[in-house]
Amino acid sequence: NAGVTQTPKFQVLKTGQSMTLQCAQDMNHEYMSWYRQDPGMGLRLIHYSVGAGITDQGEVPNGYNVSRSTTEDFPLRLLSAAPSQTSVYFCASSYSRVAGEQFFGPGTRLTVL
Amino acid sequence: DAKTTQPNSMESNEEEPVHLPCNHSTISGTDYIHWYRQLPSQGPEYVIHGLTSNVNNRMASLAIAEDRKSSTLILHRATLRDAAVYYCRSGNNDMRFGAGTRLTVKP
Numbered sequence: 001n002a003g004v005t006q007t008p009k010f011q012v013l014k015t016g017q018s019m020t021l022q023c024a025q026d027m028n029h030e031y032m033s034w035y036r037q038d039p040g041m042g043l044r045l046i047h048y049s050v051g052a053g054i055t056d057q058g059e060v061p062n063g064y065n066v067s068r069s070t071t072e073d074f075p076l077r078l079l080s081a082a083p084s085q086t087s088v089y090f091c092a093s094s095y096s097r098v099a100g101e102q103f104f105g106p107g108t109r110l111t112v113l
Numbered sequence: 114d115a116k117t118t119q120p121n122s123m124e125s126n127e128e129e130p131v132h133l134p135c136n137h138s139t140i141s142g143t144d145y146i147h148w149y150r151q152l153p154s155q156g157p158e159y160v161i162h163g164l165t166s167n168v169n170n171r172m173a174s175l176a177i178a179e180d181r182k183s184s185t186l187i188l189h190r191a192t193l194r195d196a197a198v199y200y201c202r203s204g205n206n207d208m209r210f211g212a213g214t215r216l217t218v219k220p
């Protein structure tokens with residue numbers, strides 16, 4: 001199993017550009033989530049999904065969209081990038097929201113100029 | 114959703130045990146307690162979780178208070194590779210992380 005994969009690993013955007021961060025898992029997990037981590041800070045939940053076709057907002061959803069058309073994929077879209085979105089983005093998945101262990105991807109380091 | 118409080122930082126000497134505390138005073142009866150850690154420049158990784166009984170695995174032990182309002186992650190012999198931020202989380206519907214405890218291990 002590849003686990004949770006994220007692409008790209010690094011990305012530089014200009015203010016106003018849009019892009020999609022990709023996340024995929026091959027563990028047939030129902031639960032997937034996106035977090036951002038600013039330098040020296042903790043993780044903040046952006047959006048999450050409890051299954052294909054179902055998504056919900058986390059702590060800091062503004063400026064981001066998600067969709068979950070398949071169990072495997074959970075892309076995160078930046079609609080109009082801003083310097084405040086410079087961060088490291090982590091995707092995670094788990095088989096259970098209650099007792100399950102979350103598996104994290106390696107992260108995408110995004111810089112918005 | 115349950116909230117957790119942890120000390121901002123702790124220090125340990127190499128090869129000594131480390132006890133990392135977490136308070137989760139608003140935990141409900143069915144909430145699991147999870148611990149994760151984040152090594153420098155890496156994503157978080159799962160350490161251990163439990164409900165009521167103490168738990169052991171190859172990485173650590175989890176001691177849960179009888180009233181479940183607090184728990185302690187125990188690293189039996191800290192190594193330099195255990196230096197990380199340790200996050201405690203409780204609440205079955207809460208996928209958020211708090212600030213965690215930054216553990217420094219001194220040689």
